[in-house]
Amino acid sequence: MALKALDIFKLLPKTNCKKCGAPTCLAFAMKLAQKQASLDDCPDVSDEAKAELEGSAAPPIRLVTIGSGDSKLEIGNETVMFRHEETFYHQPGIGVIVRDDENVDERIAAIRELQFVRVGTEIGATIVAVENAGGDPAAFAAAAAAVQSLELPTVLIAEDPAAIEAALASCPDKRPLLHAATESNWEAFAKLAKDSGCPLAISAPDVDKLSELSEKVKAAGVEDIILDVTLGNISDTLQALTAIRRLGLKKGVKSLGYPCMTTCRSDNDFENVGECATYVAKYAGIVLTSMSAPEHILPLLTVRQNIYTDPRKPIQVESKLYEVGSVTPESPLLITTNFSLTYYTVEGEVEASRVPAYIGVIDTEGTSVLTAFASDKLTAENVSQFINSDEVKGAVSHKKVVIPGYVTVMSGALKEESGWEVQVGPREASGISKYLKTVWTP
Ligand code: SF4
Numbered sequence: 001m002a003l004k005a006l007d008i009f010k011l012l013p014k015t016n017c018k019k020c021g022a023p024t025c026l027a028f029a030m031k032l033a034q035k036q037a038s039l040d041d042c043p044d045v046s047d048e049a050k051a052e053l054e055g056s057a058a059p060p061i062r063l064v065t066i067g068s069g070d071s072k073l074e075i076g077n078e079t080v081m082f083r084h085e086e087t088f089y090h091q092p093g094i095g096v097i098v099r100d101d102e103n104v105d106e107r108i109a110a111i112r113e114l115q116f117v118r119v120g121t122e123i124g125a126t127i128v129a130v131e132n133a134g135g136d137p138a139a140f141a142a143a144a145a146a147v148q149s150l151e152l153p154t155v156l157i158a159e160d161p162a163a164i165e166a167a168l169a170s171c172p173d174k175r176p177l178l179h180a181a182t183e184s185n186w187e188a189f190a191k192l193a194k195d196s197g198c199p200l201a202i203s204a205p206d207v208d209k210l211s212e213l214s215e216k217v218k219a220a221g222v223e224d225i226i227l228d229v230t231l232g233n234i235s236d237t238l239q240a241l242t243a244i245r246r247l248g249l250k251k252g253v254k255s256l257g258y259p260c261m262t263t264c265r266s267d268n269d270f271e272n273v274g275e276c277a278t279y280v281a282k283y284a285g286i287v288l289t290s291m292s293a294p295e296h297i298l299p300l301l302t303v304r305q306n307i308y309t310d311p312r313k314p315i316q317v318e319s320k321l322y323e324v325g326s327v328t329p330e331s332p333l334l335i336t337t338n339f340s341l342t343y344y345t346v347e348g349e350v351e352a353s354r355v356p357a358y359i360g361v362i363d364t365e366g367t368s369v370l371t372a373f374a375s376d377k378l379t380a381e382n383v384s385q386f387i388n389s390d391e392v393k394g395a396v397s398h399k400k401v402v403i404p405g406y407v408t409v410m411s412g413a414l415k416e417e418s419g420w421e422v423q424v425g426p427r428e429a430s431g432i433s434k435y436l437k438t439v440w441t442p
Contacts, residue, residue: 088307317361
């Protein structure tokens with residue numbers, strides 16, 4: 001468990017020598033507790049105190065990395081039970097299972113299509129699993145090598161350690177997740193994980209047995225462990241995922257302080273999607289599924305994006321001049337804010353109107369029009385600065401700007417500040433189409 005500032009203070013030299021940059025040892029302890037300083041900054045701390053403080057600084061849920069390079073997946077190290085308490089940090093990997101006894105190339109081609117753009121952000125499958133379903137180590141190794149073309153972190157699923165060994169040789173330096181050590185084979189799997197430096201998934205029929213198994217695997221020298229919590233049904237699995245998060249985070253049970261994973265294989269796509277989405281919400285670090293159709297994967301990616309969006313930071317689009325349709329220098333220029341929802345609503349309505357137009361997006365720190373205006377983030381000054389920028393001058397030949405109807409009161413000040421003619425658009429985005437077709441005067 002993380003130590004409080006006073007507990008840390010008791011372990012410091014208490015000389016107030018200031019070598020760490022803090023005015024006193026207590027101030028340094030407070031910085032350490034808030035993770036704003038490193039213990040290395042104090043040169044006089046004793047080895048015993050260092051060992052104790054470093055132990056307490058370890059996250060209650062270990063951060064585990066699968067894969068290597070830019071596409072590596074980091075999971076774990078979460079700090080809260082509920083998103084509204086702070087935020088969730090590490091998005092779960094969502095991935096498709098490729099069986100080595102099916103047409104691997106077709107499956108890989110289907111996975112390649114699982115990339116989408118939603119509210120201006122690219123989302124897609126972030127992991128892939130290969131399963132030794134046919135039992136032939138050579139076919140498994142070939143399939144493991146083939147999926148590397150996706151450049152995604154890989155899970156190698158096999159019961160036979162020899163098959164895992166063969167697959168490992170076909171994707172060297174990729175740091176795949178080895179799946180899964182069980183009560184009957186854990187020694188061989190632990191040796192493979194330790195020798196290869198790869199993370200290891202462990203599987204057991206209930207939480208108590210998972211805890212026992214993780215202790216054994218850790219004692220064998222494996223640090224990066226993932227708990228496979230796939231139980232018989234959605235209710236048991238969800239309860240186990242929740243219990244593990246609570247025990248690891250709140251009770252400091254070290255043997256359960258690891259990220260979890262689940263595997264969903266229902267033939268009923270509706271059930272499969274519902275199950276996967278549930279585990280994305282609570283509390284799986286990896287969700288593997290037998291489905292691969294875009295209409296089945298997109299809902300899972302959408303849930304993940306929503307859950308893992310930091311509630312303290314609104315989703316924003318870049319502040320700049322956007323073109324909708326085949327614009328000309330005479331096209332209208334509408335002003336809005338950089339709150340994603342606001343921007344995409346305006347963009348959708350402009351597109352639907354079929355009147356090509358520019359949308360000028362003002363940086364209002366991700367707030368909507370009324371909130372931005374009320375908090376002085378959408379002002380005559382910053383709109384004036386934007387419409388008189390080189391970016392706008394280089395694209396628009398007229399000097400007429402359309403502002404949202406909700407900020408009509410700004411029009412006088414904006415006209416004076418900018419020298420532009422100010423036209424007042426509709427209050428709601430739904431009125432944009434009618435406005436552009438009937439009211440806008442070029
Ligand atoms: S360097 Fe260490 S002993 Fe000196 S003030 Fe900082 S914490 Fe205290």
